[in-house]
Amino acid sequence: MTTLAFCFRTVSSLFLVLPFSILGKSRRLGFWLLCLGFSCIGGLSAQISVNVTKSRIALNENLELNVTVNGEKIKSCSDFPEIGGLDKAGTSSSTSMNIINGQVSQRNTLTQLYRAPRVGTYFLKPFTLTVNGEEVRFAGATIDVVAPAKQAPNKGYDPFAAFFGLEEPEEIEYLDVKDDAFFAITTNKEEVYVGEGFVMTIAFYVANNSVAPLQFFELNEQIEQIKQKITPKSCLEESFQITQIIPEPVEINGKGYRQYKLLKSSFFPINTETIEIPSIDFKMMKYKVANQASWGGRIKMQEDFKTYTSQPKKVKVKPLPAHPLREQVAVGNYFLRENISKTSAQTGESVEYQFIIEGEGNIATVSKPTVKPQAYFEFYDPNISQSVRRVGNNIVGRKEFNYYIIPQEAGTFQLGDYFEWVFFNPEKQVYDTLRANKMLNITGESLKNKAIASSDLGAFYDKIHDADRQIREREGFKWEGYVVHGVLGSLLLLTLVLGLRKRKKE
Numbered sequence: 001m002t003t004l005a006f007c008f009r010t011v012s013s014l015f016l017v018l019p020f021s022i023l024g025k026s027r028r029l030g031f032w033l034l035c036l037g038f039s040c041i042g043g044l045s046a047q048i049s050v051n052v053t054k055s056r057i058a059l060n061e062n063l064e065l066n067v068t069v070n071g072e073k074i075k076s077c078s079d080f081p082e083i084g085g086l087d088k089a090g091t092s093s094s095t096s097m098n099i100i101n102g103q104v105s106q107r108n109t110l111t112q113l114y115r116a117p118r119v120g121t122y123f124l125k126p127f128t129l130t131v132n133g134e135e136v137r138f139a140g141a142t143i144d145v146v147a148p149a150k151q152a153p154n155k156g157y158d159p160f161a162a163f164f165g166l167e168e169p170e171e172i173e174y175l176d177v178k179d180d181a182f183f184a185i186t187t188n189k190e191e192v193y194v195g196e197g198f199v200m201t202i203a204f205y206v207a208n209n210s211v212a213p214l215q216f217f218e219l220n221e222q223i224e225q226i227k228q229k230i231t232p233k234s235c236l237e238e239s240f241q242i243t244q245i246i247p248e249p250v251e252i253n254g255k256g257y258r259q260y261k262l263l264k265s266s267f268f269p270i271n272t273e274t275i276e277i278p279s280i281d282f283k284m285m286k287y288k289v290a291n292q293a294s295w296g297g298r299i300k301m302q303e304d305f306k307t308y309t310s311q312p313k314k315v316k317v318k319p320l321p322a323h324p325l326r327e328q329v330a331v332g333n334y335f336l337r338e339n340i341s342k343t344s345a346q347t348g349e350s351v352e353y354q355f356i357i358e359g360e361g362n363i364a365t366v367s368k369p370t371v372k373p374q375a376y377f378e379f380y381d382p383n384i385s386q387s388v389r390r391v392g393n394n395i396v397g398r399k400e401f402n403y404y405i406i407p408q409e410a411g412t413f414q415l416g417d418y419f420e421w422v423f424f425n426p427e428k429q430v431y432d433t434l435r436a437n438k439m440l441n442i443t444g445e446s447l448k449n450k451a452i453a454s455s456d457l458g459a460f461y462d463k464i465h466d467a468d469r470q471i472r473e474r475e476g477f478k479w480e481g482y483v484v485h486g487v488l489g490s491l492l493l494l495t496l497v498l499g500l501r502k503r504k505k506e
Contacts, residue, residue, distance in 0.1 A: 020275040047071065048131050050138040052124065060148035060303075063114040065124075067131055078130040080112035081253045083143070085122050087111040089285075116145040117218050149486055174288035177214030181205060183282040183308035185230065188393050191316035194269055195331030195361060196426045198237075198315055199393040202226060202263040204282065204308070206247075208256040211259075212302060213287040219245075220451050222282060223262050232275045235267035236362060238388070238395050266395045267329075268362045275315035282308045320424055323431050331424045332361020337436040347444035351405040355419055355436065356398065363388055363397025369421035369434070371403075373378055375448065376413065378406040407442040 031034040047070040057063055063086065067077055074093070082088075092111045116122065126140040182205050199316035206214065231237065247258035253479045269275065283305055290300035304466040339354040355369050363386055371379050389396045407413075425432045 011279040022145050027080045035174060036344055048134060048136050049438050050129060050136050052141050052143070053326065053405065055141055056115070056144045058146055059116060060149045063116070063143055065112045065114065067110045067129060068107060068130065069109075072132065074108050074110050075132050076130070078111055079336075080129070081124070082123055083114055083124050086114040086116055087216060089115040090215050100494070105199070108163060111126055112292070113215075115215075115217070116143075117221055119145050121145070122332055144347055169209070171424055172300060173291045174300075175291055176286075176304070177212040179214060179286065179306075180207035181212070181214060181284075181308070182212040182476055183242075183280075183310050185277055185280060185310045185313060186403040187277075187315055189315065191212075191318060192269060193318050193331055193424065193426045194272060194367070195321055195329075195362070195424070197266045197268045197332070197360075197395060199232065199264065199266050200277070201261060202280075202310075204231065204262065204284070205252070205257045206260070208249075208258065213289065215287070216245075217285040217305065218284055219262075226280055227263060227391065228284070229280060230352075231265075232267055232269070232277075235269050235270050235272045236364070238266040238362065238390075240264040240266075240270075266362075268365070269317045272317045272319050274317060277313040277315075279312045280310045281290065284308060284309070320427075321431070325431075326424075328367070329423050329431070330366045332359055333425055333427055334359035334361060334391075334423055334432075335420075336436075338438050340434060340438045340440075344441045344443075345407060345437060347407050347410060347442060347447050349407065349444075351407070351440065353403045353415065353419075353436075354420070355401045355403065357401075357421060357434065358396075358398045360394050360396055362490075363396065363399050366397075366399045366423075368401050369419050370421075372418050374418065376407065376409045376411070377418070378408065380404045380406075405440075407440065407444075408447045410442050410444055410446070412439065412441050 051066055051067050051068070052139070053064040053066060054061075063083075065080060067074065090113050092113065093109065117430070118192040122143040122145065124138075124141045126138060126145060128135050128137045130136075136198040177498075184203060184205065186201050186203075187198050188201075189196075192198050241266060242261055245260050245262065247260055250259045252256050267275070284307075286304050287301035288304050290302075320331070334357050337354075337358055339356070341352040347349050357363075357366055366386075368382060368384065380403065382403045384399065384401055386397060386399040388398075415438045419436035421434045423432060424430075424432070445505075
């Protein structure tokens with residue numbers, strides 16, 4: 001045994017003996033000296049474990065996933081895992097002391113609470129946590145959630161608390177702690193044009209100085225119900241896809257809050273119907289707190305609920321100004337990027353050209369640019385690709401149109417004479433045109449009549465150059481003509497005779 005370990009053992013033994021042998025009847029003073037002794041003692045080595053307290057819980061109970069460190073404080077811990085179907089319901093921490101064979105050790109526990117939305121069986125897959133820089137693996141578990149059962153209050157006798165005169169009162173009064181929190185639906189614009197996007201954010205806000213204990217309740221179900229109620233039917237939607245609800249610091253009217261975003265989407269109206277967002281209720285679990293702490297300093301809490309209600313909102317939708325393409329143009333703030341494989345080429349040589357539209361707006365509604373008809377180039381239908389990024393409150397996109405061009409005539413050509421794209425800019429409130437800026441220098445022979453020259457016109461035309469082109473009178477033409485005319489005359493005479501006979505009979 002090392003000298004340090006021997007000293008810890010000796011000190012721990014002294015503090016265990018002193019309160020009982022020397023202090024005698026001064027039990028309370030002995031208790032506090034005992035606590036003081038415990039606070040001076042630490043474990044020689046840390047042991048880390050991860051466990052689930054119960055594999056079977058009632059619907060009104062929390063599942064507790066604990067990380068326990070013996071002999072050392074919890075300085076760092078990686079994120080607790082998601083359990084499919086369960087909602088994370090907050091974390092808590094606790095510290096306790098153990099006395100084993102005269103040795104005093106400290107146990108620190110970090111607890112992640114989970115809430116089940118319904119009765120059923122849930123599976124916690126194996127995972128690894130990094131605690132104080134050390135990896136700890138959990139093998140997984142199956143959790144059965146059963147119907148809630150009424151629990152009788154536990155009034156069992158605690159001899160240790162009774163010995164020190166720290167018995168808890170039989171009846172505890174629970175107080176409703178005032179909270180500073182609210183639920184709100186906000187939009188970044190009060191009015192938009194048809195096709196112009198606006199961002200809707202649904203969030204819960206808690207003031208930084210609020211001490212009321214709050215916890216999310218049936219979060220997934222509530223979010224799904226809220227989404228169905230607030231999604232406008234006359235809009236296209238681009239969701240920001242919130243996968244983890246984490247607090248973000250915000251300032252409202254000079255006061256600091258923690259914002260918990262529940263839903264966030266961009267909406268693009270397809271007509272001038274006003275967007276009406278109704279008032280929505282959001283339920284939170286709010287605990288009542290006992291008017292006095294229990295033995296050991298634990299604060300007892302009682303489950304309760306509070307409903308927060310958002311204010312209704314409206315977003316006005318304006319029609320686009322008059323324009324021949326008003327029903328076809330995209331709406332947003334866009335700019336043009338271009339790429340071209342070469343700026344000089346021969347007639348008949350393929351050139352690749354990219355007309356790229358980038359900017360803020362609903363990139364899915366961006367149509368291909370207008371290509372003006374002409375006889376100097378062959379333009380093939382473009383290959384199209386697009387991508388979308390969500391940045392802050394903006395939907396930013398990029399759409400690429402990849403063209404293959406075959407020049408037919410020599411010359412210098414401005415591609416802006418052939419490629420253009422019209423859109424409406426809501427910031428400037430004007431129609432704008434993106435027009436190509438690239439130039440093409442083409443050399444070589446004209447290929448206008450290439451298609452006719454290269455086509456196969458058959459054996460007759462292959463031999464036409466070998467034929468005698470002198471005009472002559474065809475031999476035997478006269479007597480053949482007389483025969484033909486005689487046959488035609490006989491047929492006409494026969495027709496007249498037959499017609500007269502039929503008339504006489506009638």
